[in-house]
Amino acid sequence: MTQTRAILDGYTDEPAGLGVPPFVGVWPRYVAGLHPQTPTYLTVDDIRLIRYVSFVDNVVIDPPVGRTHIEVLNHVHDVETSRRILESVDSLVIVVGVQTPGKYLSARPGTLREINKLLAPFDVHRTLTGPVLTGGTQFRGGALPQLPEAEGYADLQPFVFESYDELQPYALKGATLLRQIPHLPDRIVELETGRGCPRESGCSFCTEPLKHKVQWRKPEHIIEEAKLLKELGARAFRLGKQSCIYSYEGGDSQQLEVLLSGLHALQPTVLHLDNANPAMVNRERTELFVKYLTPGSTAAMGIESFDPEVMQANNLNSTYDMAFSAIETVNQLGGWRGDNGCHALLPGVNILLGLAGETPETLDRNFAALKRIMDEGWLARRINIRRVVPFPGTPLYEHTGRKLLREHRRRYAAWIDRVRREIDIPMLRRLFPVGTVLKELCSEVHNGDTTFLRQIGSYPIVVAVQERLPLHERFDVRITGYMKRSLAAERVS
Ligand code: SF4
Structure with a gap:
């Protein structure tokens, strides 16, 4: 049976x-x-x-x-x-x-x-x-991960695939799950382009090198899946299931263009990316992303720290100079505003707190680097600050654990607040001046009479409108003000 x-x-x-x-x-x-x-x-x-x-x-x-x-x-x-x-x-x-x-x-x-x-x-x-x-789960930054065995789960199935050729029939068959997913037009479907970390040895905190060896998925496989997903009702896609999209097929621009042009030809309403190793960002590949992606995309850069000592102690993926060169390149090529009110492609900066080698000066160095982004007149779509979770199996777990998180925790809240006030808000003013019209935002949640909306995309800005709008509908808005990590706006009738 x-x-x-x-x-x-x-x-x-x-x-x-x-x-x-x-x-x-x-x-x-x-x-x-x-x-x-x-x-x-x-x-x-x-x-x-x-x-x-x-x-x-x-x-x-x-x-x-x-x-x-x-x-x-x-x-x-x-x-x-x-x-x-x-x-x-x-x-x-x-x-x-x-x-x-x-x-x-x-x-x-x-x-x-x-x-x-x-x-x-x-x-x-x-x-x-x-x-x-692989390493457990934890959705609170800085906390200990929960592990399956410790929580009483006995039947653990990794569902590992040896190769993308083997995966393809399952990926296509599984696409039909979309038929059961509610509000599909409001959803953004993740596409897998590769797995594993392309670097010889990975960053101290990251679980990706523990999970897979490096493999890239052929453009025709990705496009075939996207075509089917689109037939099943998906409209928006994100190239997010890989450690670095700039490293696709070892950084082969021709293969990257085959992939991007093929996806672009499907005419998705949104085609965005995620995850960029600053060391791999160059002009040629950035031009391709700007050409084929829809506006409002963010190249989230796992810089994690601008402190050279922390970069070295954790084998982070780029140097200080590489990080700034990548931020500049993406700004030069992607820093123009598209039809939906957002810039074509902007960098995102990820910062991790609690890494090996962190000292109180690390926070000053990180702040100075973020200030430099402002002073140079560049744009950054978002600055994501997290407390690291040391997952078992990672070098960070073995050697540092939560020691520095505990030592420095009293400093973090004030530092984060300073970044939000002195960097984020001025940056939001630069990104979305008062009067900017953002289009096609989806109404996602309420708080009393306020509705929070976002465009569908990789890292869309949260916008608050002082009206109780129906959920799961689309609205255009005009920016009227700023909060720490979001915007105030009015509906454009
Ligand atoms: S965060 Fe570091 S280890 Fe993880 S995939 Fe990116 S470069 Fe590799």
Whole structure:
């Protein structure tokens, strides 16, 4: 008899790849492709809702007062259907793994502990997969990761593929999972272009070198999958499932152009990228991205620290000079405004706190470098600051752990606040002057009478409008003011 299966998506966020709504990650799709019958898709939000209704009869997900309950916003089924699925399926494949924790506007990833607890009433065989199997999961920066065995998960399945030729049929079959994903026009679908770290030895904190050897996926495979995903309703794509898109096929510009032009020909509404190693950024490849991507894309650079001693102690991917050269190149070629109100392609800067070799001076050096970006007149779409999570298996875990995080933690909040006030807000004024019109923002969540919206894309700016607008609709807005990491705006009628 055929086994019936369901997939429980706890959402994923890893150094190479994102699957937290509105992003549709590759993990649930590939897992779905492995099975003869496409499994039923549930999210962690579905099992949270089951729990909620055991306390409250009428759960209001988007109440008129207070915040939208983002932890259940991305449910797929009504409570009764979710319950029926969990009571009837033979097995449940659970996808979990947050290894580059961020702030999520309209979703909350599940933790191992939480999912275990929520599934306790159901007698269903559970298989765990996802990034969690290499080093664990943690969505709070600076905290210890949760490990599968310690949390009582017994059946662990890495679902490893030897080659992209082997993966392709599963990727195509699993694409049909999109039929079960709600609000698909508001979602951005992650495409995989490669795996592993192209450097000989990786950065001290990163789990990607532990997971895979370097492999690049052929342009024709990626385009074939994107074409099918588009036929199934996807409109927006992100080249996000790789450690560095500038390193695609070893930095071969011809192959990169075959890939980009092929995807561009599908006419997606959004085609963005993610993850750029500053050491690989050059003019030729940047020109290709600017030519073929849609505006508003961000080349998120894992610079992690501008302190040369920290760079060396953690074997980071670029030097101070390389980082600035990359920021300058992307600005020169991508710093013009497109039709949607955003610049064509801008750098993003990632900073990690708590790395080996960090001293109180590291914070000063990082601040001075961010100030230099301002003083040079360049643009940076976002400055992402995280406290590192030392994942087992990484050199950081072995040698440094959380020691420096603990030593320096009292300094972080004031430093981050200074960056937000003295760098971020002036940068937002430069990026989006008052009066700038941004187009086609999706209304994602409410807080009372305020609606928070974003364009669909790689790292879209959050915009607050002082009106209660219906969710999952599109609006154009005019910028009126600034907050620490977001904009105030009014709706353009
Ligand atoms: S360059 Fe560093 S951060 Fe990027 S994939 Fe390699 S090890 Fe990870």
